[in-house]
Amino acid sequence: MKIFLFLILINTLIFSQELSYSKQFLKDSLLAIVINDTINPGEKFHAYYLMHRDTMLTQAEDMELFWDVWKDLKEASDTLLVKDSAVNKWVFPVEGYGTGDIGGGGTGYITGEYDYFKKGAKGFIHPAHDIFVRDRNQDNLDDRTGKPVYILSVNDGIVITVNTGWTPQSTLKGGNYIYIYDPYMDAMVYYAHNDSVFVKPGDLVKRGDKIATMGRTGLNAYPKRSPTHLHFMTLKIENGYPRPYNPLPELKDSEFRMPE
Numbered sequence: 001m002k003i004f005l006f007l008i009l010i011n012t013l014i015f016s017q018e019l020s021y022s023k024q025f026l027k028d029s030l031l032a033i034v035i036n037d038t039i040n041p042g043e044k045f046h047a048y049y050l051m052h053r054d055t056m057l058t059q060a061e062d063m064e065l066f067w068d069v070w071k072d073l074k075e076a077s078d079t080l081l082v083k084d085s086a087v088n089k090w091v092f093p094v095e096g097y098g099t100g101d102i103g104g105g106g107t108g109y110i111t112g113e114y115d116y117f118k119k120g121a122k123g124f125i126h127p128a129h130d131i132f133v134r135d136r137n138q139d140n141l142d143d144r145t146g147k148p149v150y151i152l153s154v155n156d157g158i159v160i161t162v163n164t165g166w167t168p169q170s171t172l173k174g175g176n177y178i179y180i181y182d183p184y185m186d187a188m189v190y191y192a193h194n195d196s197v198f199v200k201p202g203d204l205v206k207r208g209d210k211i212a213t214m215g216r217t218g219l220n221a222y223p224k225r226s227p228t229h230l231h232f233m234t235l236k237i238e239n240g241y242p243r244p245y246n247p248l249p250e251l252k253d254s255e256f257r258m259p260e
């Protein structure tokens with residue numbers, strides 16, 4: 001039994017003045033999932049991530065809960081996934097495209113003051129690569145084929161959280177996003193602005209699996225000024241702390257896949 005998590009639960013039940021009643025009720029329900037050892041680690045992470053994303057946690061709670069769900073993921077991946085160094089070579093995350101389609105030739109990666117546990121970093125930050133496709137009329141279809149562009153999982157992993165059903169009324173920047181835990185790199189791999197999402201928390205994916213179609217979802221990806229692209233980020237977990245990692249070498253070295 002995770003004593004610390006239990007204490008957080010009790011604490012929030014007693015001292016609930018910080019959040020509105022309905023938000024507190026939601027937080028308690030999500031915490032109950034996080035401390036339930038019969039629930040799979042991907043779904044647990046998803047419950048935790050909703051609290052992180054929607055700022056229901058103090059920074060101390062956030063860090064403790066992250067540590068806990070990350071430990072569970074590491075443990076699960078030891079038994080669920082075959083650790084084979086041969087699979088470490090990535091598949092490029094956008095089918096039919098390659099290194100040349102990375103925004104600014106890879107110069108669009110700006111870490112700045114990004115801190116996973118702190119909101120509101122100053123200045124422009126973009127600890128990610130945008131991968132652009134040919135979609136001049138912005139209908140989410142490849143101008144060359146008239147078909148959707150598939151987003152592929154770069155590596156084997158566990159789906160840890162997704163968002164679906166984004167509408168232009170939502171202020172979520174990532175739109176319909178996916179986070180996958182990559183046990184080989186010990187990293188969270190983020191795919192944002194998707195149209196349809198094919199995976200759910202707890203799913204195991206293999207490298208090259210189709211996980212979504214490219215879309216234009218998200219606060220800044222939806223307006224006309226934004227060309228259709230995948231926002232791709234990796235956060236390497238260093239001693240329980242997710243830190244931005246520039247995956248340009250892995251992207252350049254990855255295997256490119258063409259549509260069948």
Ligand SMILES: [Zn+2]
Nearest residue numbers: 128129130231
């Ligand atoms: Zn981006």
